[in-house]
Amino acid sequence: MTGSTAVPALSGTQAAILAAYAELIEEVGSDDVSYRVIARRAGIAQRTVFRNYPTRVDLLLATAAWIEATVFAREESHSIFDIPLTIRDAMQRYDARPELAHVVAETAMRGVSGAAPSPGRAQLERLLDAEVPSLDPAERRAVVAALSHLDSVGTWVTFRREFGMDRRDIADAAAWAAEAVLDSIRDRVAPRFIS
């Protein structure tokens, strides 16, 4: 999710459909929105919506990916040690758009038939391999998995729901946890990254 989230190229019509659906989710929730209402909001024919997204699940997954790549887009990190900052910013963005945050969180928890739950994995691996190449495979996997888990909307949902935290406390706790994960590799950076 950090930096370049892979999103398939969308046509103008598709982007209009997804933007319209996202708007309606914020107004009335994801359950009650009919294709007719989405089509009207996007200013297109209902059959055009069906042609692009034959089922509600197709539409919801595409919308979740669109939300992630636009509303919740991240600035690219240049170091694995910058990830806590990225996470802090992301939590504040989720908090500003709670309905959309829940949609992204839920679609990522559907298994293979859902949205990719760790879109930032490749980016984290690239940064880690460049800066801290000496990790053994299990260490590397654990660091990437933990950071990927923390750099996700699930963190915001869980901290809010289970602990009643507000925006600042969520951002603080999520960044703190990421710093804790990085503590284990802080002094193992390859010499060429130290100046």
Next chain:
Amino acid sequence: MEESVDTATAILASAAVLLRERTFDDISYRALADEVGISERTIYRQYPTRAHLLAALSNWIEQTRFPLPPFVTVSDFRAAVHERFRAFDASPAYAYVGARASAISPTLDAEPAYITRAIEAMLDVAVPTLNRRDRRRVAASLRYFSSAMFWARLRTGFDLDAGEICDAFDRAVGTVLAKLPDATLAEP
């Protein structure tokens, strides 16, 4: 009202049976009504939206399939979570329902999960003098790494099995506990 409690349970039990052959999204209220032998309207009365059904189904699965072993110490906590992750791996369709339900916007005044309270109680005993902010940071981190979401993300996004997920969990817990001033808790 007793009858409606039984009906509610019968609906959840049937939904759990249907989950063995299809995803939650493919379980229609129509199919569920046929399976239970009641009207679709009765299901709507019990569960006005699919989000209500998902939340109730997750609670029921949690109680019947994934009871959390009690824990007081950190090592018992680790063992309890390992047992859960292995149980999730053995019944992935059920575990994904739990992960999904914990990600949706709460349908009722949802109480924090039992495991959240248990982690807080564990920290009360293990680090009684820890300041409030650090205690919440630690509790929230441990809670999140022990969640069905963590299992689901590592299984789907990283293709890991239960053993590898337990290893990643142990390492994550280790990094969080290493933040604590009290070195005794940082031991595995």
